[in-house]
Amino acid sequence: MTAELLVAVPDAELIFDQIADALVETGYVVLPIALPPSIAEALFLRIASFEDEVFQAAGVGRADEFQLNPFVRKDEIRWLSQQDPVEASYLAWMEQLRLGLNRRLFMGLFDYEAHFSRYTEGAFYKKHVDAFKGRTNRVLSTVFYLNPGWALADGGQLLVYADEQSSDPEVLSTPIAKIAPLMGSLVVFLSDRFPHEVTAASRLRYSIAGWFRVNGSLGQQIDPPR
Numbered sequence: 001m002t003a004e005l006l007v008a009v010p011d012a013e014l015i016f017d018q019i020a021d022a023l024v025e026t027g028y029v030v031l032p033i034a035l036p037p038s039i040a041e042a043l044f045l046r047i048a049s050f051e052d053e054v055f056q057a058a059g060v061g062r063a064d065e066f067q068l069n070p071f072v073r074k075d076e077i078r079w080l081s082q083q084d085p086v087e088a089s090y091l092a093w094m095e096q097l098r099l100g101l102n103r104r105l106f107m108g109l110f111d112y113e114a115h116f117s118r119y120t121e122g123a124f125y126k127k128h129v130d131a132f133k134g135r136t137n138r139v140l141s142t143v144f145y146l147n148p149g150w151a152l153a154d155g156g157q158l159l160v161y162a163d164e165q166s167s168d169p170e171v172l173s174t175p176i177a178k179i180a181p182l183m184g185s186l187v188v189f190l191s192d193r194f195p196h197e198v199t200a201a202s203r204l205r206y207s208i209a210g211w212f213r214v215n216g217s218l219g220q221q222i223d224p225p226r
């Protein structure tokens with residue numbers, strides 16, 4: 001038996017159970033291994049192979065509200081596409097998760113969009129929420145990390161804060177989770193519930209941020225894709 005066969009590839013249905021349970025109980029979950037490690041490895045090789053020109057500066061806000069704001073975020077992004085087989089394998093896994101969560105929780109998740117993010121040394125993303133209640137179709141956020149050999153001392157943590165409904169300033173400013181961007185780990189959380197930030201890292205930091213969306217019409221405003 002080769003060493004490769006000893007790497008346990010997690011059963012996707014069990015992972016979906018775990019994510020669904022956590023979303024009901026706490027609204028977020030951190031899984032050290034979720035997708036098959038071969039997919040994580042291929043995605044890492046893919047993002048690491050991109051020339052600088054492939055990336056665009058990340059902005060804040062959608063469509064006509066879009067603006068660059070380097071004081072808020074300094075990461076660079078590149079949207080995933082079905083055209084590339086490696087990217088398609090990630091999107092296919094997320095499609096299974098979408099169906100799995102709809103079956104378990106009747107979330108009505110309609111589609112999924114995701115981009116590679118590259119944080120160069122010192123880059124950050126200040127505290128934000130991915131969705132404002134009633135103003136977006138994004139309901140569930142995912143972050144998948146692609147950083148082999150990441151050490152705690154490298155920084156670049158994802159700090160997650162409690163639901164903003166609390167009025168206690170102490171509760172609001174103390175993270176409920178500090179997540180290192182370890183290779184192959186997946187974070188899933190309800191988009192409008194948890195303010196979060198990415199702290200500066202001392203080395204290049206890769207992730208894939210994605211969002212499941214619902215198709216509800218919000219008054220006159222329907223989110224454009226992206």
Ligand SMILES: O=C(O)CCC(=O)C(=O)O
Nearest residue numbers: 125130143158198207209
């Ligand atoms: O890379 C991360 O840890 C999180 C990124 C994030 O919050 C976002 O892109 O909205």
Ligand SMILES: [Fe+2]
Nearest residue numbers: 128129130196
């Ligand atoms: Fe975010």
